[in-house]
Amino acid sequence: MKTSSLLTLALGGLLTTTAAVAQTANGPAGTWQGSLKLPSGDLQTVFTLAGTTAALSGTLSVPQQGLKDMPLTRAVLRADSLYLTLTPLEARFIGRFSPDQQQVSGLWQQGGAEMPLTLTHGAAPAKAALRRPQTPKGPLPYxxxxxxxxxxxxxxxxxxxxxxxxxxxxxxxxxxxxxxxxxxxxxxxxxxxxxxxxxxxxxxxxxxxxxxxxxxxxxxxxxxxxxxxxxxxxxxxxxxxxxxxxxxxxxxxxxxxxxxxxxxxxxxxxxxxxxxxxxxxxxxxxxxGDAVLLRQQQDIGRAQGMDTASLGEMRRVNGALFAELRRQPVSTSTEALTKLLVARVQQLQPQVSSEEAQQGVAQLTGPWMRYFLTxxxxxxxxxxxxxxxxxxxxxxxxxxxxxxxxxxxxxxxxxxxxxxxxxxxxxxxxxxxxxxxxxxxxxxxxxxxxxxxxxxxxxxxxxxxxxxx
Known part of the structure; x- marks a missing residue:
């Protein structure tokens, strides 16, 4: 599986090309729903966005897995593109609006995987519950x-x-x-x-x-x-x-x-x-932690059909970033660490812009990930x-x-x-x-x-x- 950006593979981010398309006056507030096409079937996702273009917020619900109204860590509308981040799930969506502003087509990234996702403006249809025969049913003998x-x-x-x-x-x-x-x-x-x-x-x-x-x-x-x-x-x-x-x-x-x-x-x-x-x-x-995550990225990418060259580039860049993170003392501020890692990304991948690199390294500088990797x-x-x-x-x-x-x-x-x-x-x-x-x-x-x-x-x-x- 090839993607348009090696940084996409290396940092687990999703990067899209933007164009200067006028935004709607009301912004993207409302319900946006779509389905992730998994080998085993469709998984419904529902985003509810609120606020203005300048101050956007929202939630994610996944009815089939019982996830309801998880707050988005970050919601940004920039030019014709929508950026949604969920740090607790180590997930993000980046998509591009259609000319009529009623759809956003892009990619969902989580745990080393990337999947196409198109969100449509409007209420989400109900999905049938998945069959889980091992779930205990009463009366229970305890x-x-x-x-x-x-x-x-x-x-x-x-x-x-x-x-x-x-x-x-x-x-x-x-x-x-x-x-x-x-x-x-x-x-x-x-x-x-x-x-x-x-x-x-x-x-x-x-x-x-x-x-x-x-x-x-x-x-x-x-x-x-x-x-x-x-x-x-x-x-x-x-x-x-x-x-x-x-x-x-x-x-x-x-x-x-x-x-x-x-x-x-x-x-x-x-x-x-x-x-x-x-x-x-x-x-x-x-x-x-860094060894576990490097191996995880390789195994998941391989299981999803990622080509050898992309797997190698992902390991090269992430290995360098993880090593850099390990070298830094605990006292290094998030701001300083972000600046350092962004510079390292641009050294390894000169074609990547500073903004793209910042989006990519953001998940590495959070307290949980930083602790786990080191x-x-x-x-x-x-x-x-x-x-x-x-x-x-x-x-x-x-x-x-x-x-x-x-x-x-x-x-x-x-x-x-x-x-x-x-x-x-x-x-x-x-x-x-x-x-x-x-x-x-x-x-x-x-x-x-x-x-x-x-x-x-x-x-x-x-x-x-x-x-x-």
Missing amino acids: QSQDVSFSNPKAKLSLAGTLTLPKGKGPFPAVVLVSGSGPQDRNESILGHQPFLVLADYLTRQGFAVLRYDDRGTAQSGGTFADATTADFTTDAQAALAYLRTRPDIRPAQVALIGHSEGGLIAWQAASQPGGPNLVVTLAGPGLA TDVATYLQKVKVPVLALNGAKDTQVAAAENLQAIEQGLKSAGNRDVTVRSLPGLNHLFQTADTGAPQEYVGLEETFAPAALEAIGTWLKTHTSGK
Whole structure:
């Protein structure tokens, strides 16, 4: 797959050619809807824009995945082009208006993928709900409680759901920690609710399970936008501490299961006092953040048909930018870092304008991305002494199974941890669904939410490490 700009591939941005076309007096305020054409079917997107041309704002809704009115980070109308950015999703849309101003045609970019998207002015038609047969349906053979607990370090309250098996207890317990982006307690994505399915399975196996909304998301307090992985780790620590105060929980048998970025959170929590008694990582990183992201971009691009030359150029530019970012002290301001990276882009790709380069590097200078790219997982693995189960899907294109599992195993065992199990599960993707290519575009079309083989692997390991104790 070729694109018109190498910066598009290198920085995950979308660049379009603009022309001097007169803007309408009222600007683009209103509802704009369109569909992303995925291999598995159409995914409806609805943007609602408000304000004037000079001060535009808006929201994104994706009905099929349960996303409703997520505020846009940035909405800009420039000449004949519309720029929409959603930093929490690491996504953006850039499109060009039709002469009658009733359509905007352009590209949607997210997670290394690019897809054509045309938005039409007007109300969005309703879409049928996707089939998700694993979603639990009542009546359920266990208790479910809405709970809240505080994070005293961050001075915020987190909301979640605690499921408890039948009987008096006390029970062994599990805290579920989600991956990157603002996630609700069910880790809802594209109509799937992986954590709801996982919690249901484990509770039926005799475990109490706590899952919670990320800070600043759904019913939890705090602010998500400026938080880093280290901040989210304090939330997980608060969840562990809360469970250990309950008389129906065994305080010495509290596990932490982290998915994707949640795996890094698990390593950080387990390397500190008061951490989990057991750790399960699901597609958790074992390598430094920049290495994980460079490999992710290559795997996703290849799965989507990107040509070898473009893949090579993407790695060349991003590798240089990530290295530059690593060299900078933490005290470097966002403004100074942006200026430095823009200059580096223009050195590597002289054809790219300063404005285009600024748009491209913006996602690299945010607090979360900057922290993630410069974090080395090995630092934490050396301090993890509790039993560990690390699982990856063999077709994962977001966190490559082989190299990350190898790094996890070597890092833990070299530090003296002898209770380490690593497994690559054949045929599964980043969400632990049975997949074809493993590309993110497949997620929405798969009816399976969580492969039974993965559920069984988690449940069996936890039972082995909590029974008879």
